[in-house]
Amino acid sequence: MDGNTPKTSEGERLLDIQRAAHRRDGPPPSRTRIDRLDRLDDMVRMRQEAFAGAISTDFGNRSRFETSLLETMTVLSAIRYARKNVRWWMEPAYQEVDFAFWPGAAWIRREPLGVVGIISPWNYPLQLALSPLVDIIAGGNRAIIKPSEQTPVFSELLHRAISDTFAEQEIAVVTGGPDVAANFSKLPFDHLVFTGSTTVGRKVAQAAAEGLVPTTLELGGKSPTIVCPSGSMAKAVKAITYGKYINAGQTCIAPDYVMVPRERMIELADHVMAEARRYYPNAGADYSTLISERAFDRMAAAIAEAELGGAKVLRHPVPPDRTKRLLPPVVVMDAPENCALMREEIFGPVLPIVGYDTLDDALDWVNSHPHPLALYIFAEDKKEQTRVLDRTQSGGVTVNGTLLHIAQEGLPFGGVGASGLGAYHGRHGFDRFTHARAVFRTGFFNAASWLAPPYGKRANRLLRFLMR
Template identity: 50%
Template sequence: MTIHMDRPQPADAVADADSLNALLARQQTAHRGEMSPSLATRRDRLDRLEAMLVKHQDDFARAIDADFGRRDAIVTGLTETMTVRAALRHARSHLKAWMKPERVGVSWAFQPGRAYIHRQPLGVVGIIAPWNYPLQLLLSPLVGALAAGNRALLKPSEYTPLFGEALRNAVASVFREDEVAVVTGGPDVAAAFTALPFDHLIFTGSTSVGRRVAEAAGRNLTPVTLELGGKSPAIIDASADMKLTAKRLAWGKLLNTGQTCVAPDYVLTPRERLTETVEALKSAMLAQYPGFSDNPDYTSIIAPRHYERLKHLAAEAQAAGAEVIWLGEPDDAKRILPPALIVGATPDMTVMREEIFGPLLPIIPYDGVDDAITRVNASDRPLALYWFGEDARTRDHVLASTISGGVTVNDVILHLAQDGLPFGGVGASGYGHYHGEHGFRAMSKEKPVFVQSKLAAGGLLYPPYGALARRMLALLQRFA
């Protein structure tokens, strides 16, 4: 797995393949010594994780702000710290019920035997997170891993080295190395990490890197949860309240300056409402972030190459005939890229072929709901889909006719914040789920168990076979 770095890693924080293998071996040995941690042990680990998060939340916010160049602590608090603490509360309150064996029905032919599903920890879980939400995308899956009784190794992005170092030290202060440990480093470390024979691997990042992660994990037959991205559409229906829709779209698109895997990537709007959509979005964006360059609420683009890539996407679209409406002036020194609305983008433009991951927003007119559905289905299945409107029949038609990782109706992103819902992609946007019970189950072995009774009649079918066995077989074939 090749990941380009724009910043060097601290020399003493970089792991090598030998130390990674030794670390994994320590966690595997510890797991074999305690294969089914008690409810009390799991709750204690969750409590320690929350205590660490509370104690170091300001340190984490400062480190993330420095790694980005500028990201307000409120953004980190709302999108990362609060999200992880909610996941912790949810897990603690439901953990006892999740751990109980699940009774399942038994066919009459096998009664009075009984059957149940026994959930047990898989062992050691590897978690790889990207730079855009470096805390949430490491610790949210860790909540599920610890709730399920696993041990875990965490690999933060090399684009957030200050945060990675802060997390490494904080984790080491509350967890033994054979419980949870953080591994930092660049592309070589990332490649060695994905090659480890984990019992489960969770990767959040781009589709292109996700393919390489899956390939590396496949050599060990390691099951993988891939949370990728893609072009998540927002469909505005003719029945939508445009002013409210624009406010919510602007918030979701510009949160973290569009550097969000479930950010609306492009907008589909009725052709007759195109001008209204453009004007409403301009107004909403300028109201939420006046004076982009000097506004501390507005986040920098993470690194120079990402900043230049976004400028190139806009320039290429404009050169190919699209109208690019900048809502401010780019600030190259601070890597502050103001929003740009792109009208007239065509499917062959790069801005419509690749995930944008920034504050550029193509607005595409459509003719009738089936035209919008066709446009969505012409691309890879997205991680998220958003629909705005009041027409329930049209809403249900869109939901039934498209496939996406998740959906929020009349808002954006918020399905991700519901711990009772699974989070995950489909197709090119990933596979597997986590959050809440879905994460607990994903990181558990759901072991089927059948318990035979002394009174079972199975012995009637043991050889040597005679007339009774034939009659019993006929009966079973008819009714079992």
Template identity: 50%
Template sequence: MSLDTLFMRQHEASRRQPAPDLQARRASLLRLEQLVSRNAEALISAIDHDFGGRSRTETELLEMLPTLRALRHARAHVGRWMRPRRQAVEWLFLPGRNQLRHEPLGVIGIMAPWNYPLLLTLGPLCDALAAGNRALIKPSELTPAFSDLLQRLIAEAFDPAEVAVATGGVEVGQAFASLPFDHLVFTGSTAVGRKVMQAAAANLTPVTLELGGKSPAIVAPDHAIDAAARSIAFGKFVNAGQTCIAPDYALVPAHQLEAFANAVLQHARRTLPDPGRNPDYSAIISPAHRARLHALLDEARASGARVLSSAELPRDDPHVAPTVVLAPGQHLRLMQEEIFGPILPIVPYQTLDEALALVARHERPLALYLFTHQGSTRQQVLAAAPSGGVTLNGTLLHIAQHSLPFGGIGPSGTGAYHGHAGFLRFSHARGVHQVGPINPFETLGPPWGRLARWMARWIGRWQRGG
């Protein structure tokens, strides 16, 4: 079935059929949950094949578990989310009644990335189904085994007028972004996100963009270096750094630069020994991505920056070892581009104001990490360094909270979803006013008489406080 045909089937069904009720939404969410749990082994194997070596445990803990928890959370709460809510009525219109209803948008397009192919495909799908929508999915061409498997599993579990998967390369992705969806979700790079937004604008399609950027990890002087290094190493090297909210660079007090770098590498060597053959350490997705990472390191070395790795691997190895770069120049690509790999630049600072000034030079990031036990420092950094989301004294964990929205700000994205925030994102907030047995506003006229003129003058004086 062609891409246009799939879209039109869903579009027409969304206009012709009534919105799914609570029972239908819960059934769809349960069907999706069973799809994941019953095919876990096949999905893990497909993702491993696409990566050329993807840690099984990472797929289970970072994709399977949060996907299943999101689906269960939505099933448990969607009844409350759907419930119409009474709203206050302006006194001039009493005894009327106001109601707020959240209704499906229609057809949601989901363009998913390769780095977490299961979570970042089915996460937005979960929220779209909870909101009563239909969905068309375009997985990444860099994960062909997973994409083909997902297409087959979705076709077995859902009518194509409800949910369908379209596979293909860049041309299919361009055509997908140009369809007149009721909402389009894209997760990926900022550069591609700009193109997706331009394509969507032609149809006035609203978008949710989950991009990335240079997410900083700030270690305040009061925090223990070893504890911060452990958390930052975890967030940076899980999935070999191929995480949109991975710490992109660390800012540490200048006198602790060496100690911090050594602690990061010690944690990497202890938790991820022999990275070239360690099944718990993921490979880089493609030779082109790996070549880019090596080019970033070559430029850093040529500039005189110190580059230290947890192990020495040949350049043609599908893995890149956990690596730190000490005091890199701000002009380097390493400090200008999102790294998206297991390379951690470590930038020394003299004062916290200096660290915050450096963060402010970059575009607003998708995530911010701060390590401090002082409330004043926490408030200072949160006020001075906007970001999509924040984890304090840890990394990555804000994304796993279903009660918190997840999304970017500025070039790191627009819009947020997850849990109730996702339900709201993929719903239309429809206001309904019911006129009461008496309509006092209409009784004023027209024709506008003395009472109407007196009311207009009285309300005007009252509004002005006179």
């Protein structure tokens, strides 16, 4: 090898190994898939405390209970669901055969794609690396994970854990910075899963498109909450406070802003801040810090801009601390439409509340922005619930709650438009990471043979019959 020959990356090396193994071994039987799911389950259970500690170290502080609840539990639930159902998901799906082709048979085989790449983010580094992996394994694929460089302690622990649990021809991890991630997104995978910002997602999609690599993009956007005229204030306050401030708002489906009848805006803002103070009285061990000083500075600047523009800001009594990247809960009323809080995905513990005069006004506001990853509706009146559902688009919805749709393994999780492409979870993930191969088998009698040249009377009679 001369000095001008490009060095093969670790991602390329692993892709070659896994692709060769996939071609050699073919689709794995259900027992192999279940064995891999069992090993993944054992890996997560045995290292759950270590994972939580590593994530907290990377964040500065992350509640270990939140990690167990939002990451460990959801991954174990996904494994349990896939393990229970994968055998029947793999069964051929027989299809109706038109009379003209009797007694033939038609069916769909769900076949593995091959090797799937996963680019996972920093905000839920365990869950967003391993939840898609569960569906990828159930589909009979092999996988390579590129975790975020912003959680280096966790990423190194995940690398060791996967290496100890799986052969590199089954599942592997590649670590490194932005250059490694950029190269990873250009590799000729059979499918690529990316979770992250819309801006980076566009770059990943462009890189994958060069090799015609299909993608699943889980992005984000400004997920609205609409409190309808019939909405319960008590339900809204509890669910919005929980969904917004858990993980300090660093959640892709967190309520980004709230729309509420104008006459109830101050009431909602006061109650949300009171609830946040009750949840996190000292903004201590149960409250997460921001991932970086850059994130802290961005939030501080956005709050200052809104306040300078005339917004009313409600602050938690514990003061912010840049050295700790600690930003306690903030509520903002009447933020200017053109300020950063109302233009950009917030991804932090700042909740804008917007008053509306009519529900149609609120729906028009939501529809004037790109389709979000999530939407939350608070309404006791089912007609209002249906009205909001009919008039809006989003990746998913929770009614009279927040976040909960993502925990349902029977529901697809994904975005629409600018908030993402494709969906996974449960059967939907199995279908996403397999190819629906169409198969038709002729029977002992094949009427199509009568339609071959030379076209005589019999062929014409049969054609007229088929066109009846």
